[in-house]
Structure formats: structure tokens, C-alpha cells
Amino acid sequence: MRHEVGCALVRRRLAIPAVLAAALLAGCAGQPVADNADDFEGEERAVAEVIDDLSSAGSDRDAAGICATILTEEVSAALKQGSTDCEDVLEDQLSDASDFELDVKSISIDGDTATAEVEGPVNGEDVVQTLTFERQGEQWRLAALEIPQG
Numbered sequence: 001m002r003h004e005v006g007c008a009l010v011r012r013r014l015a016i017p018a019v020l021a022a023a024l025l026a027g028c029a030g031q032p033v034a035d036n037a038d039d040f041e042g043e044e045r046a047v048a049e050v051i052d053d054l055s056s057a058g059s060d061r062d063a064a065g066i067c068a069t070i071l072t073e074e075v076s077a078a079l080k081q082g083s084t085d086c087e088d089v090l091e092d093q094l095s096d097a098s099d100f101e102l103d104v105k106s107i108s109i110d111g112d113t114a115t116a117e118v119e120g121p122v123n124g125e126d127v128v129q130t131l132t133f134e135r136q137g138e139q140w141r142l143a144a145l146e147i148p149q150g
Contacts, residue, residue, distance in 0.1 A: 036104040043140075044107040047114045047133055050140045051104055063090035072134055072141040102129075114140060 037048040050070060057065045067076045067086035079086040102120040105128065112135040119128050132144040 036102070039104065040107060043109050043114070047107050047109070047116055047140050048104050050133065050142065051102055051116060051118065051131070054142065055102060058094060061091070061094045063087045063094055066090055069139075070142050072136060072143045075141075075143060113143075 035052065037045050037052050040048045054066065054070050056062075057070060064087050067079075067090060071079075071086065076086040079089045102118040105117040105119055107114060107116045114133040114135075116131045116133070117128055118131060119126055121127075122129070130146040131142060132146075133140045134143040135141075
């Protein structure tokens with residue numbers, strides 16, 4: 001089943017801790033918690049760097065940074081409802097997350113779209129998730145994710 005990072009995803013509270021709160025290593029705040037980018041070159045490395053940035057931002061509980069620099073503009077806008085914005089939603093979700101590690105298994109790029117297969121904890125179990133990225137200008141941004149449903 002495919003879940004778009006957005007309102008429906010947030011309501012389920014499944015993917016924000018799993019991906020936006022990134023399911024990425026329970027590291028110490030302020031310290032990098034992933035180094036996936038070292039395993040890739042070129043555009044794949046650029047995508048892996050975004051995943052590593054997500055890891056660090058999740059560990060730092062930096063909701064503003066995730067909304068501003070990691071999510072696509074469309075996802076950030078979709079999280080806004082009434083007086084609640086992307087940052088509010090992520091602050092709530094990040095406060096509930098404790099595990100911030102994702103292991104990037106593969107990255108593929110097709111034009112301005114990239115997909116990354118990552119393994120990380122979802123509800124206490126390691127699962128493979130698919131993250132979809134879009135190039136916005138010169139930057140790769142997280143646009144969607146797919147979590148297998150068991």
C-alpha cells in the first residue's frame with residue numbers, strides 16, 4: 001500500500017515517526033546519525049545526503065528544518081490545516097519518536113524523480129520502505145513514501 005507524505009499519512013501517525021521522524025537512529029542531538037551518502041556517488045549521493053539530513057534533523061527535533069529543506073513544497077503545504085502547519089505537525093510527531101536510523105539499500109534516479117529503498121524501524125520492527133524524492137531546482141526533496149503493510 002502506498003502512503004503519500006501528507007494529511008492522510010499524518011493522521012495515521014505511521015510514517016511521520018517512521019520516516020519524517022525518520023526512523024533514523026536514536027542518536028544524540030546535534031550529532032550526525034547517519035552516513036549513507038558515503039556509499040554513493042553523483043546524484044545518488046545527493047539523494048542519500050537528503051536522507052542523512054533527515055536523520056540529523058529528526059534527531060535534533062528540527063521540525064522547521066525538515067519542513068523548509070527536506071520536504072517538497074507540496075508536502076509542506078499539504079500538512080497545513082487551519083492554524084496547524086507543517087512545523088506544528090512534525091514537532092508533535094518528532095516528540096514521539098526515539099529511533100532515527102535508516103539504512104539506504106539502493107537509490108535509483110529517473111529524470112527529476114528518485115526512489116530510495118531504506119530499512120528502518122516501523123512500530124518497533126525493521127521494514128524496508130520506499131522513499132520518493134523530487135528534484136526542486138537544484139535540491140532533492142522528500143515527496144512520498146511507501147511502507148509495506150503486513
